[in-house]
Amino acid sequence: MGPIPIPRDARHRPAPQVPLRRDARSISRTSLPGNPLAPSAARRFARAALADWTSLGLLTTCTFCQGEAGCSPGTHSTDLLADDAVLIVDELVTNAVVHAGTTVELLCRLEVPSEDPSGDIAGAQARDEPAALVLEVSDHHPARAVRSDPDGPAPSGTPEYGRGLQLVSALAERWGITYRSGLKTVWARLPLAGRDTGPDGAPAEPALRRGLRAAEILAPAPRRTVRGDPEWAGGGALSFLAEASELLAGQLDEDLVAALAGQLLVPRLAEWCAVWLDGDGAQTSAAPRLARVWHADESRIEPLRAALEKEPPRLPGPPHGTPVPVPWPVFGTAGSDGAALACRLVANGRALGTLLLGRPGQGTVPDEVTSLVEDFARRVALGIGAARRYTRQVTISRVLQRGLLPTQVARIPGVASSLVYEPSDEGLAGGDFYDVFPCPPGDRWCFMLGDVQGSGPEAAVVTGLARPWLRLLAREGYGVGAVLDRLNRLLLDDATEAAESASLVAVGAAAGPCGPPGVPAAPTGPPEGRQARFLSLLYGELTPLPDGGVRCTLASAGHPLPLLLRPDGTVRAAAEPQVLLGVVESVAYESSTFDLEPGDTLLCVTDGVTERRSGRRMLDDGDGLARALAGCVGLTAQGVAERIRRAVHEFAEAPPGDDLALLVLQAE
Secondary structure, three states, X not given: OOOOOOOOOOOOOOOOXXXXXXXXXXXXXXXXXXXXXXXXXXXXXXXXHHHHHHHOOOEOOOOOOOOOOOOOOOOOHHHHHHHHHXXXXXXXXXHHHHHOOOOEEEEEEEEOOOOOOOOXXXXXXXXXXXXXXXXXXXXXXXXXXXXXXXXXXXXXXXXXXXXXXXXXXXXXXXXXXEEEOOEEEEEEEEEXXXXXXXXXXXXXXXXXXXXXXXXXXXXXXXXXXXXXXXXXXXXXXXXXXXXXXXXXXXXXXXHHHHHHHHHHHOOOOOOEEEEEEOOOHHHOOXXXXXXXXXXXXXXXXXXXXXXXXXOOOOOOOOOOOOOEEEOOOOOOOOOOOEEEEEEEEEEOOEEEEEEEEEEEOOOOOOHHHHHHHHHHHHHHXXXXXXXXXXXXXXXXXXXXXXXXXXXXXXXXXXXXXXXXXXXXXXXXXXXXXEEEEEEOOOOEEEEEEEEEOOOHHHHHHHHHXXXXXXXXXXXXXXXXXXXXXXXXXXXXXXXXXXXXXXXXXXXXXXXXXXXXXXXXXXXXXXXXXXXXXOEEEEEEEEEEOOOOOEEEEEEEEOOOOOEEEOOOOOEEEOOOOOOOEOOOOOOOXXXXXXXXXOOOEEEEEOHHHHOOEEOOEEOOOOOHHHHHHHOOOOOOHHHHHHXXXXXXXXXXXXXXXXXXXEEEEEEO
């Protein structure tokens, strides 16, 4: 597709300009995810960029005052310029999310098209070349065109659209679309002139005309008489859609999205509404679920629900986002007729559900309201799609979490134990792990407490390797030091394998698509190189003694040292510090052995405890953890664990930002 022609009414009109100072900081850019949260983030970014430029003095005076006393820099021009910029980036980013679904790049740039060689900007303005704000919105799916005509037929397979290009035409001096390999960019140039308020505080004439044109496009236009809905002929539609976008985009539960949709529609646009949700994933063949029913008269909600469950709306043809008239359901006597609309909720070409609404009275729904419902339904669909993706991600993480951690810890004869485990992201796989398990022939019990470098899925991968390896090595009869030696080599071997894979990717990237035969073309982007497998670990064995208590042999590899509490209140470290696992190959780990006598308590923690912060202080500064443990004399294992857990949470007002794990072993 070639460049889209520039509308005839988008010509430059000479006007006094806002002096702009050339500066390397006059470009701001950001990358936004291809989801419903992107438009909101784009609006905030555009406003923040203009505010920063004004505070830096890059926009030095306003158009109306031209630098006279009594006007601070940017007081007038930047406010209206920001309003226009926010409208444009909101619509263009929304278009990119709906039609491309890829990561969206947003660039804001202050620009003087040409200057004197001396850098005289005033001279450039005298040549009728105004300073301007340039906005660029790029996505990575250039095969899909942006639709600009809401009254024309929808392209095949692209039933959704915004009014982005009409809005750009109304607000910009000039604009266009640039196609590059793997990238499509829609750009707009907004002159800094003609956006000010007059002496009475009202918008100047050019700004007023642009504002009315934008409201006409977004409302939609007051070109037709809105029957019975005068509020939607002005800015009401724009405010309604903005409010809906903010509320729906931040929800992570599809049923809550449906509930908010009902409360937004009733009674503003409809007397009643209902939302059906289609099955997700493997349940796509299941019957739609009536997720929400709402009525202006709460006493009529249940009769309406019963009627809709009995006979759901049937929409003809393939799924698309255009509202269609449907029969009015019979659910009562008073006010039992009117006009009803049904609209499929479609996002990224996939049907997610159906929105049904009813307006009382005879006749049809006005075209302006129908168009507004279509825009609203698109936002609802995007919200539902985002909520479903989040739900799938959380479900996967919880399944992985159950596989990474033991379902229960073993009961050790003669030892009371208590465990506290609190991941920083509840329900998501973290970097801390633990285990307590017996070893054959039944006279040994092993325990571990580890912390993988980093967090999230990368840390979970290492956790998924380390815990099974440790169990296997322990059950093969290796001692504590030998177990750590072998685990260290396994981690290093795994990192080496990852580095070799990265090297192959690098070779493929260098060869390109026309490289040597048999070498596959690599994906774009640099390889990450060697993947770190650093791991801190506390590992030990317990053997019951004939006269009570247990013999403990343990080793610490880069892990917070375990603390031993005696009944007399003395506390000491129970191991010696050694290097992290997965760092150095030629290292021999050593273990310490001591007897855990009745009444002795061994406290094992991760750095989520010792490095808990309050300002510049950490909990373990000045042996803070040892002092807290010394105050636990006489407590049970469970009491000690709860006391330390509470000390961690109370150390600072903010909740812990790291995974927290602690294991208490107390000889009986």
